[in-house]
Structure formats: structure tokens, C-alpha cells
Amino acid sequence: MVIGKLKIENPFFLAPMAGVTDYAFRLICKEQGAGIVYSEFVSAHGIIRENSKTLNMIQFSEAERPIGIQIFGDEPEVMSKAAKEIVHRFDPDLIDINYGCPVPKITKKGAGSAALKDLCLMDEITAAVIETVKDRPVTVKMRAGWDKNSIVIPEAGVRLEALGVSAITLHPRTANQKYTGFADWSLIKELKNSVKIPVIGNGDIRSPNDATRMFEETGCDAIMIGRAALGNPWIFKQLNNDRDGIVSLPPSPNDLIEMCERHLQLLIEDKGEYIATNLIRKHFGWYIKGFPSAASIRKSLVSSSGIDEMREILFTMKS
Ligand SMILES: Cc1cc2nc3c(=O)[nH]c(=O)nc-3n(C[C@H](O)[C@H](O)[C@H](O)COP(=O)(O)O)c2cc1C
CATH class of the missing domain: 1.10.1200 (Non-ribosomal Peptide Synthetase Peptidyl Carrier Protein; Chain A)
Incomplete structure (x- = not known):
């Protein structure tokens, strides 16, 4: 599959996970067949302040490519400066913007899924990052809305596509839901039917059967695996095998x-x-x-x- 001009070997993506998707875990998942891996989300403010802990979180090895670096923040200018700095220093394959994190420490400052409450700010941040990062894809990972009364999909997706976003990952829970209830895959289908850019479906995939079901039910272009990869990086091999009609044995x-x-x-x-x-x-x-x-x-x-x-x-x- 292709995001912007970036070719990705298979449609099985490793989700960004704070405290988990560091170099060691990304490399292991890549070796097991993940099509693309992402960094943990990193603070745009931390990057422009040259915070060494933040900068260390971005470092990656060539063996991990293709890799996306995910950033979060609440100010268009800071986000665009941070994206520029990341491209200049680290040269990742894409920049992903986090509009999905529901953690209060992040949302109370207006970052992460707080942007779902203010689509104009989301537009401004996204446009500023795309404007700076002209030579590689800028993608977005988002939730479906702030709460069940304010679902922003598909409208937000259409706006993001018009601004030049190269792909959207949707975890179709609301921010208020955090990880409770279930991911409403019908919203992934709605988004897919509303935009031309690739849509990456995410949420509650635990097995190759779930993956097949998500592709069939939503028409999405790729799927992203988070919790099912914890302690089970073999899931990427199983997904690739399943697609090729090969039966996978569980790890011994x-x-x-x-x-x-x-x-x-x-x-x-x-x-x-x-x-x-x-x-x-x-x-x-x-x-x-x-x-x-x-x-x-x-x-x-x-x-x-x-x-x-x-x-x-x-x-x-x-x-
Ligand atoms: C421990 C943990 C950390 C996470 N950190 C991030 C993050 O840094 N950025 C992000 O966009 N999503 C983050 N997420 C959300 C996942 O990327 C994913 O959207 C979510 O887990 C739903 O997918 P799943 O059902 O396959 O786990 C995190 C999830 C977990 C469990």
C-alpha cells in the first residue's frame, strides 16, 4: 500500500503506544512483519525545547524503516517547528499527529483528543505541520469525537483530507470512552466512504479473523494493532500468513x-x-x-x- 509517496509492504501496522513502542519493541514487531511502526507520541514542546528525554524517544535505527514519528501539542506554531526539527534531525518516513490521546494530563492542555472539540484548531495545527513538512507524508491518528454527542467523523476526515493529510488512522471510540465499551467500526466505514486518502482502521483487533472482519466490514486500506501485540509480536507474522493462506502455529x-x-x-x-x-x-x-x-x-x-x-x-x- 502507499501513503503519499511512501510504499509500505503490507497493511498491518504497529500502533504507537507510550511506554511500549520504543526501539526494542518496534524492531521486534518489524522483524515479525509489521508493515510500518510508530514511535510513542512525543511532545512538540519537548522537541523545540531540545529536551534530551524527548529527543531520545525519537531516535530509531535504519532496520525499523518505514517508521512514523508521532507528535502531540496544542499550538500550530510549536507543532510545525517540532515537525521541522524532527525531519531535519531524524529523517523519519512520515510524521503523524496525535488527535486521539484521552489522558487528562494531555487533553487539559488542549492537545491529543482535545482537538476533537475544536476542529478549527485541528485544522490550524494540521495545516501548519503540512506546510512545514512538504517532502513527506503527514498523517493523523484520531478518535471519533470527544463524546457520543459530538462525533466528528466523517466531517473531520473530509477537512483533514482537504488540508493535505496523506492518511487517517481512526480508533473509533470517543475520548470519554477511553478504552471502555467497544470500537464502533461502522465509523471507519463511514470515513472510508467519505475520503479518497487511505484509511487505517484501529481498535479491538485481537486475531487474524478480526483483521479480516475489519477489512470486510469497513473497506479500510490497512489495520493498526495495539494491545494485541503486547507480549505477542508474532501477531504480525500470523496476519501476513493468514493473508497468504498459510496456517500459523502459535509460538512455543x-x-x-x-x-x-x-x-x-x-x-x-x-x-x-x-x-x-x-x-x-x-x-x-x-x-x-x-x-x-x-x-x-x-x-x-x-x-x-x-x-x-x-x-x-x-x-x-x-x-
Ligand atoms: C499502553 C498504551 C499506550 C498508548 N499510547 C498511544 C500513543 O502514544 N499514541 C497514540 O496515538 N495512541 C496510543 N495508544 C492507543 C493505541 O495506539 C490504539 O489506538 C488503541 O490501543 C486501540 O487499538 P487496540 O484495540 O489495537 O489496542 C496507546 C494504547 C496503549 C494500550
Whole structure:
């Protein structure tokens, strides 16, 4: 599939996830067949202030391409400066704007899904970013509206397309819903029927069957996977296999342990032992969810004192 001039090998995208889609997880998902990966959302203010933590979140390796960097913010000028800076310093394949984050810390400043309450501000931010980033696609990831009484799809999509956005990802929950209830896929269909640019459907896909159903029910051009990839990066291989009519075997317990080891190793290379030890614990919990005696293994991994003990526990789990 194509977004702007960017060719993407397959329509199975890894969703941006704060605290999750760092270098290690993106690379693993890419290796398992994700068509494109995204950074966690990064603050436009942080970028223009040259905050080192924010800038570190943007760094990526060539092996991860194609990659989108996602930004959030509430001021057109700051957003456009930040986008320019990212392109100049890091040269990503696309810039994605976050109009979906429902977290109060973000929305109370007018960023993330708060823009769904003010389509004029959304227009201004989007136009400012597109104006600065002329040579690569600018995409948008959004929710369906602020609450059930103010659904902005498809109107917002039509406006964004007119401004020059190259693709829209829709997670069709409202901001108020956060992650409760269900994603209303009929809104993805409505959006798809209202615009010509690619529409990426997102929300509640847990299996290749769900993916097929989303393509069929909505006509979307690609799908984006978030929570179903946690502890299960193999989902991208399964989706590609399923599309090609190949039956996928679930990962074996040894595959799971080896992935835990690799994930830990990549995190150490990227962030050093201290940070890696803390970050890996939640991933361990996700990887071993379906493992025999998962609860006791999780407990020992989570309470382990450091890298050596973690590695030893993983080693003894191997059959
Ligand atoms: C831990 C976590 C962090 C997330 N962070 C972001 C983010 O930084 N940017 C964003 O656009 N969406 C973020 N999301 C939302 C996901 O990208 C996705 O839209 C949502 O999880 C619905 O898709 P799913 O049902 O496949 O999980 C996050 C979701 C989770 C679970």
C-alpha cells in the first residue's frame, strides 16, 4: 500500500503506544512483519525545547524503516517547528499527529483528543505541520469525537483530507470512552466512504479473523494493532500468513522465552541495564500470560533483583 509517496509492504501496522513502542519493541514487531511502526507520541514542546528525554524517544535505527514519528501539542506554531526539527534531525518516513490521546494530563492542555472539540484548531495545527513538512507524508491518528454527542467523523476526515493529510488512522471510540465499551467500526466505514486518502482502521483487533472482519466490514486500506501485540509480536507474522493462506502455529514456550531474552538484550543495548531491568518487567508479564504456571514465574521475574537473576530464571524455564 502507499501513503503519499511512501510504499509500505503490507497493511498491518504497529500502533504507537507510550511506554511500549520504543526501539526494542518496534524492531521486534518489524522483524515479525509489521508493515510500518510508530514511535510513542512525543511532545512538540519537548522537541523545540531540545529536551534530551524527548529527543531520545525519537531516535530509531535504519532496520525499523518505514517508521512514523508521532507528535502531540496544542499550538500550530510549536507543532510545525517540532515537525521541522524532527525531519531535519531524524529523517523519519512520515510524521503523524496525535488527535486521539484521552489522558487528562494531555487533553487539559488542549492537545491529543482535545482537538476533537475544536476542529478549527485541528485544522490550524494540521495545516501548519503540512506546510512545514512538504517532502513527506503527514498523517493523523484520531478518535471519533470527544463524546457520543459530538462525533466528528466523517466531517473531520473530509477537512483533514482537504488540508493535505496523506492518511487517517481512526480508533473509533470517543475520548470519554477511553478504552471502555467497544470500537464502533461502522465509523471507519463511514470515513472510508467519505475520503479518497487511505484509511487505517484501529481498535479491538485481537486475531487474524478480526483483521479480516475489519477489512470486510469497513473497506479500510490497512489495520493498526495495539494491545494485541503486547507480549505477542508474532501477531504480525500470523496476519501476513493468514493473508497468504498459510496456517500459523502459535509460538512455543521456548519461542516465548527466547523472545523475552532478545527483548531484554535489545533494551539493554538501547537504554542500559538499569532502565532495561525496569522496562522489561511489564513485557515479561505480557509474554508469559499464557505460560504454564505463569503466575509464579511472573512473580519471580518481577521481583528479581536484576539482569543476571532474570536471565537465570529464563534459562531454567527452557525445556
Ligand atoms: C499502553 C498504551 C499506550 C498508548 N499510547 C498511544 C500513543 O502514544 N499514541 C497514540 O496515538 N495512541 C496510543 N495508544 C492507543 C493505541 O495506539 C490504539 O489506538 C488503541 O490501543 C486501540 O487499538 P487496540 O484495540 O489495537 O489496542 C496507546 C494504547 C496503549 C494500550
